Amino acid sequence: QLQLQESGPGLVKPSETLSLTCTVSGGSISSRGYYWGWIRQSPGKGLEYIGSIYNSGNTYYNPSLKSRVTISVDTFKNQFSLNLNSVTAADTAVYYCARHYPKDFWSTVRFDPWGQGTLVIVSS
Amino acid sequence: NFMLTQPHSVAESPGKTVTISCARSSGSIASNYVQWYQQRPGSSPTTVIYEDNQRPSGVPDRFSGSIDSSSNSASLTISGLKTEDEADYYCQSYDSSNQGVFGGGTKLTVL
Numbered sequence: 001q002l003q004l005q006e007s008g009p010g011l012v013k014p015s016e017t018l019s020l021t022c023t024v025s026g027g028s029i030s031s032r033g034y035y036w037g038w039i040r041q042s043p044g045k046g047l048e049y050i051g052s053i054y055n056s057g058n059t060y061y062n063p064s065l066k067s068r069v070t071i072s073v074d075t076f077k078n079q080f081s082l083n084l085n086s087v088t089a090a091d092t093a094v095y096y097c098a099r100h101y102p103k104d105f106w107s108t109v110r111f112d113p114w115g116q117g118t119l120v121i122v123s124s
Numbered sequence: 125n126f127m128l129t130q131p132h133s134v135a136e137s138p139g140k141t142v143t144i145s146c147a148r149s150s151g152s153i154a155s156n157y158v159q160w161y162q163q164r165p166g167s168s169p170t171t172v173i174y175e176d177n178q179r180p181s182g183v184p185d186r187f188s189g190s191i192d193s194s195s196n197s198a199s200l201t202i203s204g205l206k207t208e209d210e211a212d213y214y215c216q217s218y219d220s221s222n223q224g225v226f227g228g229g230t231k232l233t234v235l
Binding site: 035037039045046047048049052060062063096100102103104107108109110111112113114115116117 | 125157159161167168169171180214216217221222223225226228229
């Protein structure tokens with residue numbers, strides 16, 4: 001059964017870079033037809049798509065975050081990572097990683113399964 | 125890009141049926157499939173409906189999905205409500221570049 005687990009600092013200072021890693025187990029991140037994505041949920045708010053990456057390194061980024069986001073993949077470690085720079089309090093959220101079904105290979109775009117999520121607080 | 129608008133909250137009694145709507149702001153609701161996720165308190169989202177009306181294995185048939193082109197919206201219907209259905213529900217579709225678009229979420233209270 002595929003599982004995803006986020007890891008990284010729970011506290012980041014304003015203007016610094018938020019860095020998280022998602023470790024995939026029970027399956028290969030190199031599997032054909034799947035992207036690997038990041039989604040966040042601000043306290044008491046809804047879900048916001050951040051971006052996704054394929055095992056080749058091809059990426060999609062939410063235009064509203066694109067200037068600050070970098071997603072990378074390490075196929076040897078079966079991990080992918082999120083870097084979000086110049087963070088502010090507005091970036092405080094629970095960050096989820098998820099397997100992303102892209103329209104290129106599937107009939108729809110969806111996210112399944114999701115990791116348990118990790119809370120990142122931006123504060124000095 | 126388009127937006128998906130959901131009611132902030134709905135409430136219903138156990139055993140009853142509830143419907144949660146998801147209205148698309150521009151473009152046809154039928155142009156891209158809609159998914160529905162359930163998020164129980166303290167947990168991550170799980171899929172209850174994909175491709176407008178398909179249930180993943182393990183999701184009870186009390187959950188059903190549909191779209192309505194006349195109102196340009198999707199709906200999630202839960203029948204025979206149980207207290208365990210109390211959760212936040214999110215609709216999700218996508219744009220032309222494979223990016224996910226989420227609704228704001230609906231809090232379902234089972235009274």
